[in-house]
Amino acid sequence: MARPDTYEDTMRLHDVAFYEWLGGLTVDYGNLGGSPRVAFPILRIYSSPHRAYADIVDLLVKLNFVDGASAEEMRQRAEEDFAVLPLPIATIERDEPTPDPELPGAPTKEIRSMEWDETNQKWIRHRHPLHHRTEYRVTFWMHYKYTDAFIREWLYGQIAERGKAENEFFIPVQHRDPWGTMMHAVKWTGSSDQSELEGENPRYIRKEFTFSVRTWIMKPSLEGDYLVEKTGADAYQIAGDDGVVLDEAEMDVQSDNLFKIMIPMNKFETLWPVEGDAHVESSVEFPPTVMNQIPFTFRMWVADQADKVHLIESPSRLDPDGYDVFGISFEYLATGRVELEVMQRDFVLDELKSADSLILPETALWEKIHLFTLVDEGSYLAQIAGIQNQPEQEVHLSMLDVRRVYPQTKIAPTDSVDLGAEIKYRWFALAARPYLCIIAITSTTGGLNVVTVEDDAAAPAYTAQRVVDSSVQVGLVFLVQPKSDSLALRVPKTTAVAAVYTQQFDGPYNGHTV
Numbered sequence: 001m002a003r004p005d006t007y008e009d010t011m012r013l014h015d016v017a018f019y020e021w022l023g024g025l026t027v028d029y030g031n032l033g034g035s036p037r038v039a040f041p042i043l044r045i046y047s048s049p050h051r052a053y054a055d056i057v058d059l060l061v062k063l064n065f066v067d068g069a070s071a072e073e074m075r076q077r078a079e080e081d082f083a084v085l086p087l088p089i090a091t092i093e094r095d096e097p098t099p100d101p102e103l104p105g106a107p108t109k110e111i112r113s114m115e116w117d118e119t120n121q122k123w124i125r126h127r128h129p130l131h132h133r134t135e136y137r138v139t140f141w142m143h144y145k146y147t148d149a150f151i152r153e154w155l156y157g158q159i160a161e162r163g164k165a166e167n168e169f170f171i172p173v174q175h176r177d178p179w180g181t182m183m184h185a186v187k188w189t190g191s192s193d194q195s196e197l198e199g200e201n202p203r204y205i206r207k208e209f210t211f212s213v214r215t216w217i218m219k220p221s222l223e224g225d226y227l228v229e230k231t232g233a234d235a236y237q238i239a240g241d242d243g244v245v246l247d248e249a250e251m252d253v254q255s256d257n258l259f260k261i262m263i264p265m266n267k268f269e270t271l272w273p274v275e276g277d278a279h280v281e282s283s284v285e286f287p288p289t290v291m292n293q294i295p296f297t298f299r300m301w302v303a304d305q306a307d308k309v310h311l312i313e314s315p316s317r318l319d320p321d322g323y324d325v326f327g328i329s330f331e332y333l334a335t336g337r338v339e340l341e342v343m344q345r346d347f348v349l350d351e352l353k354s355a356d357s358l359i360l361p362e363t364a365l366w367e368k369i370h371l372f373t374l375v376d377e378g379s380y381l382a383q384i385a386g387i388q389n390q391p392e393q394e395v396h397l398s399m400l401d402v403r404r405v406y407p408q409t410k411i412a413p414t415d416s417v418d419l420g421a422e423i424k425y426r427w428f429a430l431a432a433r434p435y436l437c438i439i440a441i442t443s444t445t446g447g448l449n450v451v452t453v454e455d456d457a458a459a460p461a462y463t464a465q466r467v468v469d470s471s472v473q474v475g476l477v478f479l480v481q482p483k484s485d486s487l488a489l490r491v492p493k494t495t496a497v498a499a500v501y502t503q504q505f506d507g508p509y510n511g512h513t514v
Contacts, residue, residue, distance in 0.1 A: 097132035276306035302386035344377035372477035
């Protein structure tokens, strides 16, 4: 889960929600001739009555309602020409939140959500927020009594609807996950005439309305905020101009499952992001590997290549060389071929770029898929797409697990050997443990290029091949373990290489820890 709202977040979010509600008030500026109504002018959220004059001058200068060669001259003329405020306007004051008197001694509770922690094999529980009340005082400044009457009629129209108290209405407040948008009660607690503050001959009518807003204060965890993804420790600690490799025991290179469902089940079918004519719903069909957990299962239909069902998008944390590695795994059923597309988002250009692709064949039994992908842009995005000129296919997808692979010690090749049509990169003196063999590319020519990884640089007992195309992929990632103490990677010369390296891997693979 993302960190809960801080106190500052909480007050800002309630300020915004209350301000937007008040912005629904429209007036005709005292013109009884039927002029169109416009939004009621409201000064800054923290503007108190004694600041109203200065704030309206600031507003007039900002909107260029007065002439002047400079901001200072414009302000001086505004103060001279507008000795009387152009009305109506509203100012707002806010008090500090206090414990809700309607909920005395309420026990602390936890809220169970749809978040499953794959690492700890348990459901995540979120601490119940504290219930407070915050008082907002809105002062309306006006010239005419009928403006006051109109404001009251507008307010009476907001309160005491069915299901609400006589003096109550609700406003939407956008909290962080897992709460999302919640409707918080607002009570109108009274009003008072403060026109006498203007003296014996008041220039304005001043009416103050008081509202009590239910305010949720999130409680921080005593153990720190729970994160769906651990921060992790990068392999290099900057010391001057040199990168100092951290001791292996100090590295935290695992990340928890990044995938989670944050849409209520009753709205899942309509709110889950899809493209084209794709449609999706939740399913109660699960793989036979399910034991002590209840996973979420997608049931989707895709036909054309334009039909896509979004699975996840997660921000990238590029290392000093500009790369990030993700692993996605899941089990699936499919009535025909579909495609797992891995994209990345360029935040500067606001466009998607391909990072990798994998065709998923038809299967009537649950099959396990695991794909490591290299990205070099702002985010990692995975989706299921149909295949061009094929009929609609039904796909069930479950046990979805997406992890970031944090960079450990990057191991450059010991040497390289020219094989004629290929370059063979070799690593020696490796430990007998799993490694990720990573190649980043800039371009490919001559059609599809075949890249081969070998578990022994001299006499490989196992080789794995992948096709690479620079129009589709940023590079390739192989999971391999040395047969003895060496590895090799053969790359066609028609592939322009940006980087080649290996790194130790101690993370999850196909639901197990390697």
